[in-house]
Amino acid sequence: MPEYRPVPERYRQQLQRFDEYAFHIEDGPQTHDPDDLDALLGDQRGIFDGEDLLSVGTLVEFDARFRGSWITLGGLRGVSTPPEHRRQGYVRQFARESLAEFRDRGVPLVALWPFETSFYRNLGWGTCQKYVRYDFPPRALAAVGERGEGTYRQVGEANWETVRDAHLAAGEGNTLALRLTDDWWRRRFDGRSPYCYAYERDGDVVGYVLYTVESDGDEYEMRVWDLSAADADAERALFWLVATHDSQVQTVRHYRTESALLDRVADPSEFECRLGMGPMVRIPDVPSALEAVPTPERAGEVTVGVTDDLSPWNDGQFGVRTDGETVSCEPVSADTAPDATVDVTTLSQLVVGYHDVERAERVGSLAVSDDATRDALDALFPPQRVALREFF
Template identity: 40%
Template structure:
């Protein structure tokens, strides 16, 4: 924990600090563009916070308020983003202060938090762990020709004013995936996804079946300046409510064979693409880790988590957490009929009784969302158990999930 008297003070940033906030963000994430100037502050999507040493703003971050799917139930999810420190103030513990302040602010409202890391190992020290992996496919458009005519419906272009059609698809698709976000605001769609008013607006199409939106694509074209010979269609956002709608989208992409040499899109590995294309060797597949997740409060997370109706448990869990003292300790978890109750257990001085299971905050986070099951958490995570029956209980409580947080923030 950051308890040094010299630690920075963390506070919300007012509109007066907008220029300073943007300057730090631009230097951290867009240094190649040089110093920039801005007009009026746009509508806020995230709450901004800063670390101050005296009157000097030395580090910044943004807090997002989301609702995410957790094993079929919608729960609050905090998002941490735009964490940045100017080079003259780095390696002084300012990010640690921002992270610990965020966890303290989120406690009691958000059982889980997520972020998109610039470095996985960097955020592991603060208790975050990988939430999901994703596969990026790159292939010539003819490899998607199998999907032409395979789905009922049609594609049509959409403008930013039609963002609600995309939202309906997004929300339906999110119901099948843990950590998918339930709702994107109108501002999010217009500014973040469709870049309304921007110089580099993407193309957007919706796939309709029986007059209803069933899928959508948002994409751009990339080239090397030499024309069609080396042009790529890059999908920025893609969602479908079912397999047929996804086939419709893939068939639509295949029809760009006169405009592009290859197509790139991301998936959570549920497309069966390599089993459907004519030549799997012509399809490039790159698996990467995606966002990271963290329990904000052990009690809240274990009580918010839905459990299988057939699972039951009464066990003690020892959690280690160097960044949130309220999580560092022993807890009792009881589960009956799909509902869990959790309480912190006081441990007397000199009590050497072992907990049934011991793990760190990151490994617990992965169990809760279903990225790892108990076997994987023992193999590659930090989980240890006193006896095999405990591992069997944890396996029943936390089956693996289809986890895919695809919204970048």
């Protein structure tokens, strides 16, 4: 039977081939000197049949903001299976086994960026945010940009640490905003060769913009991958910097986790907007996830019936108790009907704050028996502004 286990170093070139075929197939087969391969971030795991590698993926961990505090957020990246081994359930097995590993590590949530939302929804992940892709001529930002009294300077791999505080400040108040490690910061400035300009005010870096410039041979497009600002003044200063490229690029493409930009610009008709589904989250273990939720002020007790087709340890009934100081959750007997029922997808969205209770009932799977239960769940799961901006 195929087995889930760590991938030894000797499979490194094979991992590279799996990744390139899955995510960069248009580049054709590549040849790599083993000494030139970058060190892999995270923990590589695979599904093996004996010594044959059938499917792979990488487990990563981040420090992430969560409802006003910090948690360890798990992540899955680079999950892939070559075509000769597809349609045999290996990704499903990988997902189940990796969730069990995250459960054993005590990680309360696992996020990923899906290649297809419906595929991972069928495995219990739920969308945790949407994003807007804006395409516009750089001059269209002139009305919302302002030069400001600070200074601009280019940042590169040698001094990336100067923008870390601005990155943290931009994530203040956003659930799933990350505190990136040194390795992840180096990765952001490696490979793609992006430009990065920092905006400094009173001796402190209060914002930065990270971008690349692409060309199809006739026109140039500026792709803004990250625009982080500690406050509104810094954001206007960065908008101004982007607008100054009107002599070099014809189009700017900018991804944002909110849609208010059109309310601020002078001529919204200059902007083309596309709403997209963003990253997804999943609970690896119901008790660990619910006990990570900050304690509501009111005490209460509810029983919740959870369905989880992938992770049998989550499929059952749980008692959730709050006493004003802690949240406790444990499996309970299913002899009596629960106060609420929900599948693991919707429960994950409630935990992260993407859904409030009303929305989880309206568009998700949540079913609540009475108003008292609804009030208790409202107190436990107030909605949050979720903003996981970093692709991994």
